[in-house]
Amino acid sequence: MTFVLMFLDCTHGFGVGFDGLQESRLLRPALKIVGVGNAEVGRETEAQRAGGLPKVTLVLVAQLGETPDLFPPPPQHTDTHGIGAQFPLRQPHSSVSSGDPASWWPYCLKRCSYCNFNKYIPRGLDEAAVRSCLAREAQTLIQLSRVQRISSVFFGGGTPSLASPLTIAAVLETISQCARLAADAEVTLEANPTSAGASRLAGFQAAGVNRLSVGIQSADNAELQLLGRDHTADEALRTLEEAKKLFPGRTSIDLIFGLPGQSVASWARGLEHLLQLCDDHVSLYQLTLERGTSLFKQVQQGTLPTPEHDVVAEMYEVSRQMLQDAGFRQYEVSNFARNGALSTHNLSYWQGGPDNGVSRPVSLPGAHGRFVPRGSGTSLREARIQTLEPDNWMREVLAWGHGTRKRVAQNPLDVLEEILALGLRTDVGITHQHWLQFAPSLSLWDAFGASEEVKELEDQGFLLLDHRGLRCSWTGLAVLDSLLPTLLNQLQQTWADRVSPT
Ligand SMILES: C[S@@+](CC[C@H](N)C(=O)[O-])C[C@H]1O[C@@H](n2cnc3c(N)ncnc32)[C@H](O)[C@@H]1O
């Protein structure tokens, strides 16, 4: 089973509109794409809007009817945030007899100027209380999903490196009491340079963390200031050095490109520098100007320039090439690894989990999950969202054992659409074998083999459908968002014609 905790990463990589697509398709599965045309979709970024970037040509029209809440929301407050509302899609975003739980720490020391994640500045935080709720919810969700074996755990945020190692140890201890935590399980923690000194990192390691994802973001002090980060480039690089000593081969760095005023040359210079210092894993995020953030406001008011589409696209291309030259494999739209340092947790997420009953129990406020509550006698997958506000979430965990605010049942087509949209983010794509686990009566050939539009994408060099399965080419991976509407539309049509004709 896999706990997925987070968020879908709306900024995973370059391409327009994927966040919008994810929001509408993955979190509001009851919306049906009924056509493809020249329409804007979803949460188009401000940069796209202002810069005239290509629009995803996707039309979402029919609301098919969301299933009612299966879980009555706790009585003390009303549910004002249904699935899809105000949730960071970044990341992420779990499964069944084997799984990958994720746990969030929703607190940050300060708000970065670009980030609209569900996060809070801790004031009078009772960490022991949060710890016990995290452990309790993990226990409830694992029991409910009947997960037996866990192959990865992800502590994301917010800033989980602000939590004490004791908290991380307590959650891991609970997980290992509820299911078999494999001896070689990947246990990742996201760390901010400011809260990740050598002794804290050693504490996390002693607690059971064996992989670190460090939020470096940039090696340029002016850029870090623009991003509202609370660390300098030197501090970030010192954390990287310390992390590499403790987690050699298992330290990842997060970087952001496409900042207002950033040139391709300055971005490339910074990346070149970081490639000499980094370990074996790099996550590259294209900046999304998120409504409600101070960076968004500054760009909107004209105090900062809008990042230009062509410039940002070139940054992405240059980065991919530089990473390839440095020995990295682009194994996903925005993730690069060398020496086999691919993230198990991320892969299980993009590949939709190890079996049909993909469950991603998510623990922590505001987290998103995919979950099969086998413990309550069902094998149907649900999209779940945990309550956003930590105080309410804690009250609910104390009262109910969990803070699941919203559950939406996913039908087989919803699941397939996720498999398609997420699987194509990887360089391997979707193998025939994998697809058939989810669609025994509709092969990839059935779904896409006879489509003129898909054939056109193949002829244009974006897509490959062959004996291995369906995947993007190197060129296609960079523009996946613009390929997905055609593919999703095609899937829906063949599903309607061949699997559930009305
Ligand atoms: C939510 S953060 C958690 C990690 C940690 N708190 C940090 O900031 O390094 C995960 C990643 O998402 C990135 N991120 C957040 N908002 C973003 C945005 N608007 N555009 C692109 N990346 C973003 C962060 O920079 C970070 O690397």
Ligand code: SF4
């Ligand atoms: S530290 Fe990370 S999660 Fe917190 S505001 Fe900054 S980017 Fe967002």
